[in-house]
Amino acid sequence: MQQRTIGLFGGSFDPPHLGHLALAQQALAHQLVDEVWLVPVGRAVHRRLSGCADGALRAQWLRQITADMPRVHVWDWEVRQSHAVPAIETLRAFTQAYPQHRAAWLMGADALQGFEHWIGYPEHRRYCDVVVFARAGCVPTYPDGWQKISEPAWPARQGPGHMLYVQASLPDISATVLRRRLRAGEPVDGMVDERIMDQLRCRYGASDGHEHVCDKE
Numbered sequence: 001m002q003q004r005t006i007g008l009f010g011g012s013f014d015p016p017h018l019g020h021l022a023l024a025q026q027a028l029a030h031q032l033v034d035e036v037w038l039v040p041v042g043r044a045v046h047r048r049l050s051g052c053a054d055g056a057l058r059a060q061w062l063r064q065i066t067a068d069m070p071r072v073h074v075w076d077w078e079v080r081q082s083h084a085v086p087a088i089e090t091l092r093a094f095t096q097a098y099p100q101h102r103a104a105w106l107m108g109a110d111a112l113q114g115f116e117h118w119i120g121y122p123e124h125r126r127y128c129d130v131v132v133f134a135r136a137g138c139v140p141t142y143p144d145g146w147q148k149i150s151e152p153a154w155p156a157r158q159g160p161g162h163m164l165y166v167q168a169s170l171p172d173i174s175a176t177v178l179r180r181r182l183r184a185g186e187p188v189d190g191m192v193d194e195r196i197m198d199q200l201r202c203r204y205g206a207s208d209g210h211e212h213v214c215d216k217e
Helices: 018-029 055-065 087-097 175-184 194-204
Strands: 004-011 035-040 072-074 101-108 128-133 162-166
Touching: 004 018, 004 087, 018 035, 018 072, 018 101, 018 128, 035 055, 055 072, 055 194, 087 101, 175 194
Parallel strands: 004 035, 004 101, 035 072, 101 128, 128 162
Antiparallel strands: none
């Protein structure tokens, strides 16, 4: 039985935006993975979270905006841990829990620039391949030790440790800019899914002395 390739897309999703969905859609459209699993962090390792929404709520938002995407799922394993979880720990857990699948870690080219400084690096090569999506202003780089592979050769690859660089058209949306706009009460149309826009305004909007009622489902 042929292994299914699961694209693991980790991140803070603080908050989730349409750029995240576009990356998942591109991974599927290029037929690089069979499914995409969004992996929201609970407590961040490399960055400070805004504190506006905990991991469970961010996972809930992701489920809401992917409800009509049958091959995109939310794996909240990191959220359920009591500590900050580095990617290498997530990859080990995935390999142990789902030996019938193979992992492809999905990331933007901006994230790749700090990849070699991730905790546990380069053990990641033992557990996954990496798919890097081009971002404006980022020059393609391939860290030492990874097997550079082309998109046509991707389906026939054997074993982990491959790195594929994909030219895909993704919206240039920054979570930092999005949070700033939400706090300022500025329009965020075209940046976030309308299904969660009101919730994001409630959670990330500026405190104005008035009581805001947020959904707590």
